């Protein structure tokens with residue numbers, strides 16, 4: 451945990467809010483450009499894009515703040531996402547990285563090397579936590595667990 455990282459991350463969220471930019475639009479365009487076949491998995495991109503974007507940002511900030519709710523939320527996320535098909539881990543990684551990249555574009559000129567590094571470190575922690583959750587579901591409940599790779 452780093453108070454300095456969390457403060458930098460909050461400052462970029464405030465910069466994006468002040469700029470009035472809703473990053474989910476560019477984020478989902480970019481995600482579907484990279485994974486066009488995945489678009490059909492979404493019943494409502496409008497509804498899901500709000501929650502997926504907000505919760506990804508919240509989880510990264512929560513990790514920076516050492517919040518205990520992040521792990522159960524990640525475990526639940528990984529389990530409920532079984533309903534959306536076999537989602538490769540590479541798509542989770544890409545979605546998280548794209549979220550940070552779109553946040554950085556929207557936060558300019560408040561974005562700095564330090565804020566990018568604070569977000570990236572917690573993005574990497576979130577990716578590791580998703581891997582752990584997938585592995586634990588696979589071990590606890592082999593028949594119905596989300597795939598690991």
Ligand code: HEM
Pocket residue numbers: 488491492493494495498501502505506527531534537541542543545546
């Ligand atoms: C850290 C990453 C992610 C977070 C925090 C997240 C979060 C969420 C949340 C909160 C929902 C809404 C569930 C509900 O309202 O019942 C959702 C739906 C969904 N997510 Fe994610 N998600 C993530 C990554 C992904 C990835 C990588 C994919 C792969 C394409 C994906 C595909 C979907 C789909 C298909 C839906 C259902 C949308 C619909 O029914 O319209 N998610 N996600």
